[in-house]
Amino acid sequence: MTGLLTIRRRSLGQLARSPMATTAPVAAVVGLGAGYALVEGVGASFGFGAPVAGVPIGLDAYRRVLASPTFWESACFSLWIAVASTVLGVGGGTMISWWWVSRPGRIRRIDLWLVNLTVSIPHVAWAVALLALLTQSGFVARMAAAAGVLDRPDQFPVFFADSAGLGIIAHLATKELAFVTLVTLPLATLRARHAVTTAETLGATRSQRFRLVFLPTIAPALLPATAVVFAFALGSYEAPALLGGQRPRTLSVVALEYFRDSDLTRRADAFAVSTILGVVVLAVVGALWLVGRSSVRPTRRADR
Amino acid sequence: MIRIAVRSALGSLLAAIVGVLAVAVVSIRWVFPQVVPDEFSLDLAARTLRSPSTHDALVSGTVLSIAVTLIALTLAWPAARALARSSGGGQGLVVAIMFLPSIVPSVGLAMGISVGLLNLGVDGSMGAVILAHLVPAVPYAVAILTATLMRYDHRLDLQAATLGATPLQVLRHVTLPQIRAGLVAAAALTFVVSWSQYLLTLLAGSGRVITPTMLLFNATAGGNPVVIATLALLVTVPVIVLVSFASGSPENGSDDGRVST
Numbered sequence: 001m002t003g004l005l006t007i008r009r010r011s012l013g014q015l016a017r018s019p020m021a022t023t024a025p026v027a028a029v030v031g032l033g034a035g036y037a038l039v040e041g042v043g044a045s046f047g048f049g050a051p052v053a054g055v056p057i058g059l060d061a062y063r064r065v066l067a068s069p070t071f072w073e074s075a076c077f078s079l080w081i082a083v084a085s086t087v088l089g090v091g092g093g094t095m096i097s098w099w100w101v102s103r104p105g106r107i108r109r110i111d112l113w114l115v116n117l118t119v120s121i122p123h124v125a126w127a128v129a130l131l132a133l134l135t136q137s138g139f140v141a142r143m144a145a146a147a148g149v150l151d152r153p154d155q156f157p158v159f160f161a162d163s164a165g166l167g168i169i170a171h172l173a174t175k176e177l178a179f180v181t182l183v184t185l186p187l188a189t190l191r192a193r194h195a196v197t198t199a200e201t202l203g204a205t206r207s208q209r210f211r212l213v214f215l216p217t218i219a220p221a222l223l224p225a226t227a228v229v230f231a232f233a234l235g236s237y238e239a240p241a242l243l244g245g246q247r248p249r250t251l252s253v254v255a256l257e258y259f260r261d262s263d264l265t266r267r268a269d270a271f272a273v274s275t276i277l278g279v280v281v282l283a284v285v286g287a288l289w290l291v292g293r294s295s296v297r298p299t300r301r302a303d304r
Numbered sequence: 305m306i307r308i309a310v311r312s313a314l315g316s317l318l319a320a321i322v323g324v325l326a327v328a329v330v331s332i333r334w335v336f337p338q339v340v341p342d343e344f345s346l347d348l349a350a351r352t353l354r355s356p357s358t359h360d361a362l363v364s365g366t367v368l369s370i371a372v373t374l375i376a377l378t379l380a381w382p383a384a385r386a387l388a389r390s391s392g393g394g395q396g397l398v399v400a401i402m403f404l405p406s407i408v409p410s411v412g413l414a415m416g417i418s419v420g421l422l423n424l425g426v427d428g429s430m431g432a433v434i435l436a437h438l439v440p441a442v443p444y445a446v447a448i449l450t451a452t453l454m455r456y457d458h459r460l461d462l463q464a465a466t467l468g469a470t471p472l473q474v475l476r477h478v479t480l481p482q483i484r485a486g487l488v489a490a491a492a493l494t495f496v497v498s499w500s501q502y503l504l505t506l507l508a509g510s511g512r513v514i515t516p517t518m519l520l521f522n523a524t525a526g527g528n529p530v531v532i533a534t535l536a537l538l539v540t541v542p543v544i545v546l547v548s549f550a551s552g553s554p555e556n557g558s559d560d561g562r563v564s565t
Contacts, residue, residue, distance in 0.1 A: 122499065
């Protein structure tokens with residue numbers, strides 16, 4: 001009510017320049033797009049809406065999906081890939097940021113260029129290149145053969161269409177590592193470098209500087225980055241579609257196959273699978289938020 | 305020492321990726337233990353690049369990504385200015401909304417958006433794909449422009465205005481020259497976000513809007529290795545050029561290591 005009165009008192013020009021009016025277009029495009037996708041998807045999984053017209057309303061899609069013989073296999077495979085690539089990506093990215101902070105001297109433009117490029121190369125092209133490098137008759141296997149390490153292609157480890165999803169993890173982890181580096185770098189260089197140097201002067205050991213100074217300082221960037229990276233790994237389609245095999249398949253690949261089925265009940269199943277993925281992401285984001293609340297606060301207080 | 309190790313690890317990975325693709329483009333016969341192809345030819349690569357389907361994909365992919373970039377930057381500009389200047393008061397909500405496309409699983413996002421476009425009756429058109437791409441592209445534009453404008457001293461604008469400059473003159477002669485590097489980075493990376501999309505383009509475009517990235521994905525299913533490598537380079541080279549533009553700006557490579565993404 002008070003808000004309404006305030007708006008009335010303002011002139012139109014002021015209103016047009018207010019932060020709310022200027023951010024409204026982007027909030028509308030992104031919020032409506034993603035929010036609509038979310039609501040439509042969850043609704044369709046319960047049988048609501050035009051995309052699943054004629055499908056009975058209720059929990060049928062979830063029952064069908066959960067009863068499918070390959071669901072749990074796919075769920076475990078997806079979770080394994082998401083957790084493994086997130087751990088490698090976040091761990092690797094944090095280490096690169098740490099190394100850059102704990103050494104004297106500036107960050108070279110070429111380093112930033114390399115990191116930027118690793119993030120930006122399209123996933124489809126990245127996957128194709130990994131295939132060219134790491135298949136059993138790929139470039140790395142040929143180098144190994146030239147070095148006398150192996151004689152036949154089948155002596156080279158299998159990275160693709162395998163049951164452990166090693167190629168998919170390698171793909172996601174390399175991209176995520178660069179992303180995490182990029183996201184944590186501003187805080188690392190602007191705030192952490194100074195704090196780490198101060199701690200060192202005061203006699204903190206290397207491990208103390210990393211745990212007690214560096215990590216809490218970059219946490220405001222690291223925790224959201226971890227959430228984004230996990231959500232991406234869990235829901236991504238290109239890497240598992242190109243680098244994975246027929247079994248096990250990730251839930252994202254299964255969801256898209258259901259979605260493109262001509263049978264509309266399958267479409268409800270597709271949205272049930274993607275809603276399940278969303279719930280897992282929500283749980284992880286919630287957990288990271290709780291971690292952030294307990295770990296970020298002391299640094300903020302120290303800032304003031 | 306470690307820094308050199310990190311640089312050479314990432315560098316050699318990228319070099320290997322581009323190098324292997326480049327060699328594969330010209331290889332006619334490349335039997336297993338050979339590190340270098342037995343026979344070279346540019347014929348098939350040239351034919352792939354000259355084919356009508358590649359030409360069409362290149363045109364529609366470029367038009368699409370340029371349109372997405374222009375619209376995203378136009379929408380993001382006022383929002384970034386507001387976000388860079390003020391604190392609190394709905395700012396948290398906008399930032400949270402910008403996070404949404406990164407948090408919603410991308411398969412779910414693509415399926416939901418395509419159903420939305422279907423309901424609007426516009427799916428399968430270029431406009432539909434542009435709308436769909438804006439959802440992941442706009443947050444990038446907002447993030448980079450906000451980071452750029454946060455470092456910009458707004459008192460310069462006020463000074464110019466006090467001296468009698470019109471808002472347009474302020475923008476043209478004061479603001480834009482100062483933030484050109486950040487603007488270039490925002491444009492380049494927004495273009496790259498759109499250029500890279502596969503799933504969103506496939507579903508929003510109902511398979512009718514074909515970009516180079518989609519052509520590459522389709523070719524991987526049993527396509528000729530030379531064709532695949534050629535298309536992979538076609539997709540990657542513009543990205544390398546644009547990222548070089550974006551990270552070549554002094555702001556991004558400055559001493560303090562600030563980056564705009």
